[in-house]
Amino acid sequence: MSENPTLSPERQDPPDAVGETLLSVEGLTKHFPIYGGFPFKRKVGAVQAVDGVDLTVRAGESIGLVGESGCGKSTTGRLITRLMQPTSGRITYAGQDITRANRRQLAPIRSEIQMIFQDPYSSLNPRQTVGTIIKSPMEVNGINPPGGREKRVRELLETVGLNPEHYNRFPHEFSGGQRQRIGVARALALEPKLIVADEPVSALDVSIQAQVVNLLQKVREELGIAFLFIAHDLAIVRHFSQRVAVMYLGKVVEIGDRDSIYNRPRHPYTHALLSAVPEVELAEETEGRERIRLAGDVPSPVNPPSGCRFRTRCWKAQDKCATQEPPLVRIGGNREGHLTACHFPEEPTIAARDEDVVLDPALAALEEATDTH
Amino acid sequence: MTTLTKTEGAGSAPTGSDPFLSVRDLYVRFSTEDGTVKAVDGLSFDLERGRTLGIVGESGSGKSVTNLTVLGLHNPKTTQIAGEIVLDGQELIGARERTLETLRGNKMAMIFQDPLTALSPYYTVGRQIAEPYRKHRGVSRREAHLRAVEMLAKVGIPQPKLRVNDYPHQFSGGMRQRAMIAMALACDPDLLIADEPTTALDVTVQAQILDLLKDLQQEFGSAIVFITHDLGVISTMADDLLVMYAGRAVERGSVGEVLRSPQHPYTWGLLSSMPRLGSDVDKALTPIPGSPPSLLNPPSGCPFHPRCAFPEQVGGGRCATERPALPEGRGAACHLTAEQQRTVFIDQIKPRLG
Numbered sequence: 087m088s089e090n091p092t093l094s095p096e097r098q099d100p101p102d103a104v105g106e107t108l109l110s111v112e113g114l115t116k117h118f119p120i121y122g123g124f125p126f127k128r129k130v131g132a133v134q135a136v137d138g139v140d141l142t143v144r145a146g147e148s149i150g151l152v153g154e155s156g157c158g159k160s161t162t163g164r165l166i167t168r169l170m171q172p173t174s175g176r177i178t179y180a181g182q183d184i185t186r187a188n189r190r191q192l193a194p195i196r197s198e199i200q201m202i203f204q205d206p207y208s209s210l211n212p213r214q215t216v217g218t219i220i221k222s223p224m225e226v227n228g229i230n231p232p233g234g235r236e237k238r239v240r241e242l243l244e245t246v247g248l249n250p251e252h253y254n255r256f257p258h259e260f261s262g263g264q265r266q267r268i269g270v271a272r273a274l275a276l277e278p279k280l281i282v283a284d285e286p287v288s289a290l291d292v293s294i295q296a297q298v299v300n301l302l303q304k305v306r307e308e309l310g311i312a313f314l315f316i317a318h319d320l321a322i323v324r325h326f327s328q329r330v331a332v333m334y335l336g337k338v339v340e341i342g343d344r345d346s347i348y349n350r351p352r353h354p355y356t357h358a359l360l361s362a363v364p365e366v367e368l369a370e371e372t373e374g375r376e377r378i379r380l381a382g383d384v385p386s387p388v389n390p391p392s393g394c395r396f397r398t399r400c401w402k403a404q405d406k407c408a409t410q411e412p413p414l415v416r417i418g419g420n421r422e423g424h425l426t427a428c429h430f431p432e433e434p435t436i437a438a439r440d441e442d443v444v445l446d447p448a449l450a451a452l453e454e455a456t457d458t459h
Numbered sequence: 460m461t462t463l464t465k466t467e468g469a470g471s472a473p474t475g476s477d478p479f480l481s482v483r484d485l486y487v488r489f490s491t492e493d494g495t496v497k498a499v500d501g502l503s504f505d506l507e508r509g510r511t512l513g514i515v516g517e518s519g520s521g522k523s524v525t526n527l528t529v530l531g532l533h534n535p536k537t538t539q540i541a542g543e544i545v546l547d548g549q550e551l552i553g554a555r556e557r558t559l560e561t562l563r564g565n566k567m568a569m570i571f572q573d574p575l576t577a578l579s580p581y582y583t584v585g586r587q588i589a590e591p592y593r594k595h596r597g598v599s600r601r602e603a604h605l606r607a608v609e610m611l612a613k614v615g616i617p618q619p620k621l622r623v624n625d626y627p628h629q630f631s632g633g634m635r636q637r638a639m640i641a642m643a644l645a646c647d648p649d650l651l652i653a654d655e656p657t658t659a660l661d662v663t664v665q666a667q668i669l670d671l672l673k674d675l676q677q678e679f680g681s682a683i684v685f686i687t688h689d690l691g692v693i694s695t696m697a698d699d700l701l702v703m704y705a706g707r708a709v710e711r712g713s714v715g716e717v718l719r720s721p722q723h724p725y726t727w728g729l730l731s732s733m734p735r736l737g738s739d740v741d742k743a744l745t746p747i748p749g750s751p752p753s754l755l756n757p758p759s760g761c762p763f764h765p766r767c768a769f770p771e772q773v774g775g776g777r778c779a780t781e782r783p784a785l786p787e788g789r790g791a792a793c794h795l796t797a798e799q800q801r802t803v804f805i806d807q808i809k810p811r812l813g
Contacts, residue, residue: 154661154662154663154664155661261750262750263750264750291517291518291688291750291751292517292688292689292690292729292732292733293517293728293729293732293746293747293750293751294746294750295732295733295746296732296733296744296745296746296747297746297748299734299744300743300744300746303743318661318662320662320736321733321734321735321736321738322734324734324736324740325734325738325740325744344740348736358663359662359663360736361666362662362663362665362666363662363691363736364665364666364669364689364691364692364694364695365691365694365695365735365736365737366690366691366694366718366730366733366735367694367718368718368719368730368735368812369719379663379666379667379670380663380667381615381667382617382631382633382634383631383632383633383634383661383664384661446615446667446670446671447615447617448612448613448614448615448637448671449615449667449670449671449674452613452671452674452675452677452678453674455678456674456677456678
């Protein structure tokens with residue numbers, strides 16, 4: 087995605103004050119090979135987990151990555167942190183190409199890109215004390231903060247809302263929410279510029295999720311850290327991110343500022359996703375939301391559909407969708423930076439339609455029966 | 460492609476007769492190495508035919524244990540149970556295993572959270588659906604097989620005649636959950652217990668499954684106990700709602716009443732700690748402080764008092780000493796007076812919800 091700010095005369099509502107491009111990803115692809123055959127195993131196919139993702143993260147902004155399981159959002163996060171080697175594509179961090187950078191070249195950048203993991207139980211070493219866990223990134227990178235590492239760890243514990251006295255405790259002595267705070271403290275230890283948070287709250291209880299979301303928000307605002315926030319919960323992503331990218335089967339199908347994605351989506355998949363979110367209706371009279379029920383599950387990324395990958399579940403699909411892959415472009419009427427990959431975009435509204443879209447055959451049959459009664 | 464006009468939600472009127480399922484003063488305790496876990500502590504609820512009761516609560520609030528007890532699926536060696544569970548006039552606690560066996564899968568059935576672990580990998584999906592039908596109806600293998608095909612078609616498995624011979628690993632996550640629903644509904648049960656049936660699913664598949672359950676309920680007329688931690692799911696599924704905390708019911712009422720004018724501070728906390736698609740993004744979330752209590756040693760008095768912001772309003776330290784009772788019908792187990800609850804909700808909580 088090559089956005090040139092000087093060429094955009096109508097940039098009247100930037101979501102928040104954000105800086106220049108920190109990280110940009112072009113055509114990022116990751117294929118996991120599948121081996122089979124006997125007696126010699128050969129490559130027989132590939133899981134196309136991520137297939138040509140373009141993304142930019144600007145300094146200090148929070149960009150959300152949403153999609154269903156298997157859409158490649160976590161893999162994208164891991165490629166960006168270079169925990170995995172991309173098959174092809176380009177990752178540029180602060181002007182420097184790090185796609186094929188080796189360990190030594192990556193060392194200074196690794197400290198600036200940190201990660202928060204989903205499962206606070208498996209992402210902390212049970213044999214290490216909290217102090218050691220948070221201290222080790224500083225040891226690895228040879229950082230000696232003024233006053234010593236231990237003092238810094240105590241400060242970090244305080245920042246994330248834990249008692250600094252708990253320096254010598256082990257992870258099992260903490261609850262899930264507190265463990266996730268330890269994970270956040272570890273990510274903050276090197277004063278990163280970008281944090282990739284992969285489903286940071288989905289393993290937590292409802293009442294605890296808000297504590298961690300608020301903590302991340304505080305960290306982002308006070309320390310100016312950019313976030314790549316990967317989650318499947320659309321409401322939490324909406325709460326946390328200024329820009330949102332929607333992924334489907336390894337591709338970004340729609341990207342834009344929060345308001346565009348949640349109130350004026352154009353891609354049918356974004357419409358389907360939003361309409362599927364069960365929402366607590368707090369008011370008696372509600373302006374109806376559209377109801378779209380897709381059929382079946384996400385197809386296998388081993389053998390994705392040709393052309394537009396969503397076409398097999400889309401109600402607007404035509405012949406063109408099977409042959410031509412829609413490019414991720416700005417559609418007429420969309421705001422600056424709101425890009426959609428669709429040949430036949432939907433109306434930019436989420437209000438209820440005259441007719442619900444029900445593609446699921448069982449649902450359609452049952453509802454037809456009740457309607458005729 | 461099929462498009463349909465909007466259908467109205469299930470609106471079956473409650474009947475005046477005895478409730479179909481009635482749970483009274485249920486206590487469930489487990490003996491463990493660390494002590495006795497008070498998993499369910501004095502729970503009562505009723506459920507009418509054709510209605511859906513939603514039970515919400517966090518992990519460890521006793522919502523799943525309650526329903527395993529209803530089905531008699533607990534381990535009798537380590538579990539102590541007191542109270543009564545009456546299903547259609549029949550007492551289930553202390554009932555013989557034989558009696559329960561004739562009920563399970565026939566009159567009452569369950570949909571589990573994780574369909575991959577709940578289905579046996581060793582048998583075909585069709586055989587697993589047909590098995591309870593054969594057992595309870597005494598029909599031939601062939602008839603049961605036909606029933607399995609019919610049920611698979613009903614829950615929307617494409618090509619049911621072929622897929623009936625597949626193994627669970629050949630199904631996708633959403634299809635497995637559909638197969639579980641088919642299995643649960645094969646004998647036309649009067650009571651269906653769904654324990655987080657969509658938690659493991661993606662949001663678009665979840666929407667399909669929830670609508671399917673609602674439509675099937677209209678057709679079969681079963682009573683459903685729907686357990687979840689997701690208030691959004693509950694608000695689309697349930698008629699009545701029970702909020703559980705630390706093994707106790709803390710609030711009860713119709714879904715509209717509980718979600719639109721909640722009375723218990725825990726329900727307030729749940730609602731204001733959760734972002735919604737329509738909420739104001741500039742307002743910070745208001746989390747519930749602290750974490751859920753251990754059921755080995757639950758707090759005295761009201762179990763929520765260590766995390767509650769309003770014990771001073773009650774005064775006299777009553778929250779820590781005296782256990783508030785949950786009134787029959789609509790109400791909350793809280794020492795705040797109805798007047799206080801109303802003012803606090805309107806002045807402090809409602810503005811947060813945005």
